[in-house]
Amino acid sequence: MFSNKMEFKETFLRRLEMTCGKSFAESTKRDQYDTLGNMIREYVSLNWIETKEKNRVAKNKQVYYLSIEFLLGRLLRHNLINLKIDQVVSEGLAELGIHLDEIEDVEVDAALGNGGLGRLAACFLDSLASLNLPGHGCGIRYKHGLFEQKIVDGYQVELPEQWLRHGHVWEVRKADLSIEVPFWGKVEVSEENGRMIFRHVNAEMITAVPYDMPVVGYETETVNTLRLWNAEPSPYPINRDIMQYKRETESVSEFLYPDDTHDEGKILRLKQQYFLVSASIRSIVRSYRKQYGSLVDFHQHISIHINDTHPVLAIPELMRILIDEEQLSWDEAWHITLNTISYTNHTTLAEALEKWPIRIFQPLLPRIYMIVNEINERFCKNLWDLYPGDWNRIEEMAIIAHDQIKMAHLALVGSHSVNGVAELHTEILKKREMKNFYEVYPEKFNNKTNGITHRRWLIKSNPKLTDLICDAIGNDWIHKPELLEKLEAFKEDSVFLNQMFLIKKLNKELLAKRIQDQTGIVVDTSSIFDIQVKRLHAYKRQLLNILHIMHLYNRLKEDSSFNMYPRTFIFGAKASPGYYYAKKIIKLINTVAEKVNNDASINGKLKVVFLENYRVSLAEDIFPAADVSEQISTASKEASGTGNMKFMMNGALTVGTLDGANIEIKDRVGDENIFIFGLKAEEVLNYYQHGGYRSMEYYHHDKRIRKVVDQLTNGFFEGVEDEFEAIYDSLLMQNDHYFVLRDFASYIQIQRDVDTAYKNQQKWLQMSLMNIAKSGYFSSDRTIEQYAKEIWSIKPVGQFTTS
Template identity: 70%
Template structure:
């Protein structure tokens, strides 16, 4: 049906009528989307089946990637691109007077993630399939993903995200592969054949039902699987309160990241994490046993990867199944588990290294807690043997201590590999945050710098730039992104600079039209599009960006002779619903935008835009249009970042701290092609260790700082003077935890350099092309190849013949 446009049109029209029960003229755009989506999924199915059969017949080792988040983005356009049928479909639809882009707009943007963690998981799945590697994702089929953001009078309002409102054409429900998950109850011990056996009794049973989605490789026959689990009620017991049980069960997969301010929310998050882990590992074991019987060899055929600490219970759950269900001894089960599981750490922020209160954990998951307790006892005995009498070290490294279960410690102890996601992050883990564990397990620690899928973030998001690169250096880079480096051989060609300038202006025009449509703001295409889009968090320092804009506003108002390169500041961010401070920053951005954009003189030079409901599909329109990429987190706090790579790949120049992957980007492109500023990670760590930072000194000694900080509370924004008091207090009373004021002067200086550099447009675009040419290093294909070779020990599987 996709062999040519005529056969596609014929099939499309027939399928539309049969599926929708109406003629073409009466059909809606959504009818057309569902028709096309079903046709594409049907086309994928044969490759999907063949891939699974190939993995079984070749008995290849497979990796299972467990993640609480998968931020997929829309799939129709990406699948058409990967299947090499986009042109046929687009031309066929055009002859039917249908716009493919309008059809794509009907697709929900499933927000099954909060940001970088979930998008990284999606890029990894794309690379696994494209590299013909046998690897699958396991996650949760949240009914409501991350909230839809609405801005009302400058304040963030959260609305339920309903990606399943119109169904999901890509998923296949597999009720025959459902598994039971047990909560609450108690554990009974008995003696069998001279040993203890354990049984979880009086448990509340929940059914985990899998929904499989195909993950299509680019221009290959491999189609891997993303399995998302849905929580459904088990057969009812006459002793259960049916309505209460149904409500509690469905709540498990109702919302991504339920509010855990109170115990009820904490219990629900724990349920989600165990639900994901138990369902996934039961499924993995069942699949393994179809082909083999000796579970002592599991690690030779299966790799289980846990993406951050959320799936850390994979360690005790695999132990539970191997011991309680499969009858292995503790030592046998531990040898298998500790060689099967591997763990990626994504943060050094204390709040992200999960710790669960025992009084909640133990009654909810009694058998799992018992196993963790045993793991902890044995681990502490090992520590005692190596460090006799060092109680402080053992207390610090224990998995259970001070009434808490420490999930990162559990993941480290139970894994064969622990990796960070950028060189500096991995070094901080080894030398500071996890130093004790590194000293004990030095062979486990390694680095795997993050990467992004250039198929999503260049080929799909920026077809104009893709065409320009192909015309310049051919198409080999599409399959081997490191070949983008060949662009550097053409920088002497003035025509390349001119064509790139035209592409960038075209993408800026597309974004400007969207801003005009959504925000009612007309922006200058000749201005610098200065962009900061990412999760709203204090350490990412959107506040530093805002204070700089306030400083520019003050200079422009006070000095009529002060001139700058016109600039459009673009923000996009969601703040966690319970993160009061972050939501105040969003309000501050909007209050500043109101002030700037309505000023007759200032608005001719600068504009401030906040793009509502930041998500993958919106990001695809923002990255190609950006001139400047703001990567200004406090040094040492951003593990890697991937937005920095997406901007780089689309020809934006980075303004950044020496943090995360910014450092490796700088090493790759050269200091002259990036704008760095601020404290280094070592500077920050020293301040934190010696406690000598005094933000008030910067407030008193820099008039620019004093002015903008005072404006937060002196009525400058015409709101209640207490509106932004919490932000001012964070800078002065709470001593500016993320060193915003310390880096303020350096940030102003580097932004002045940006403005001057942009005036030489040819030199600017040459730097942009240098960034693009080096961006292939930051492809997720490179990252996944390293995971496959160094950690998972898996090999590509090819179609024979």
């Protein structure tokens, strides 16, 4: 692109003036960002084209990763790092009087996701490209993405997120590759030459327009594609009100996760899901036909992966294409579909295993419903052959039952591979949640523990720690992150540990400045930064954390002999707009913060901060500054977690339950380098199955619990009246479904252990080092290598050079 900063400066200035029609002196930061972004995108376009060509020539098997979410964050610096030109660009801009950080701040996060599911998809794309694997993403180009969160008087307020307000330099609109996606209408069935023919007629069409984004690998020429579909009105005539049709059409790609508490919202969400899979699969098939013609060997060249249940309609859509368009028999089509589709399950929560009422599904997707119904009939017949007379088992396993279509069941039946995302999660799926299916299809089930891309979450987020690591053990770990284990050799090196301490101190100072700028709260950078950032959900137990903070505050107020190391508790979380209970917890956190932060009598021992609008770019400032990582979900509920890995990689110590990937983190760092508390998964599942837990007993027998629970409703918080009655009732009247009170005493004790451990700074730094050293296993490169070898059967391809 440019070999030195002088060449970069000349190119940049020339492009800026040509593009913006103004002199450099007149240009704005946005002009500068747009110019730099366009330069980078155009530069990678040559490799982008060559990547497609090398895959075509080599006839590589390719994987397409279908996900309703891709939580990309900002791409400017990430792409510069992967292209290895960040230093040249940074120095060149500096000589022009521009700080790269300021240009980067112009870029709005592409908030096309809600949490771990979408961020995992983004990390996977990075790893696929960096490992030279032919893998691409397919998603929806939401106009607004996830909402922008504001905190007003302690309450969450949602505003439309505007990531596309100024356009998006990384995308290329490809209107010539648009797809027409049909909804409603009816299916006409006829017989031609002894074959049943199905025609979807009188359908209402929506045009899916692809916007392609390059996915740049690290130090490689591979550039894969993320294709995002935009919903636009079809040019074909329709017999209805044009303006209403236009509004309904554009709503399909307007918001991520529309409210589905009513039929209108359910229809919209189902439309989104079929829109994604129909456009994606028909696009894949169109490209495939151009190269190979017949689809008979489709599964040998194409792998389609569905990220959770949202894209499960990929199964009947591929069947539809193979039967209706390719005119294959049912058995031929099923063989191809089964061997093409693989499925990742991300949850054991019943609420997240989608079910659609037939009364909504059938009229909206008439041909797809016919195919799902046929899959169900054939599956139930197979079950009858396996378990003759066992109607209860067949009813429980059926894809369609009680007037509902069970999407997880469709995924399990129509995929050749079903994986969980942590060892514990996979075992729970096999032995409990999906036990019946595991007994029928044991060969399908496998585990792929999640990972994160260390290029974003260490190299980009924590450059000073990255430099320290490279100085100590060289650069090979960047390509083979398991080599971070070499850091163990520095466990007794006081100079190295002191450098780690100074880097953490600097990162805490940077976050403290951001906290002050954003909230006005001044925090003590020598205090323990104890952080819980993740989606707000009852099972993640932000409630346990804030009740413990109330307990610490009570002790500071009542017991003059109580001495604790100063601690700053930092939260970041969005609650789903319709999730009333989660919003009450946000209000509680902010109410506690207001009381604690304004009480001079506790001598600054305790501060509570809620950072609004948690997102990828904010997370990049948070993880490097953390001392303590809160991973305190009710055991058995968190499928894996990836925040735990990001904290660990940046040297934070985990306070956690034996849940999700916490278990595998513990196995690698050792019991002495992690803080584990609370019920185990089998104990939680035993309570759910057999009962025996009574939260009221813990309330009566532990005065610490009684005090904090009573404070929710007894006027302790002035001016909030019955604000927290729902939380009080959930703990006592509704028997505390997520065992907050059951784990409370254990949580208090482990937090005392944290307090004690932090006072021995040498020991703490050694523990921190061990977490960094063992974090390489949790790179998404390892995860993707396992997917590639064990599920998708794809291989890296050598660099392609045109003759």
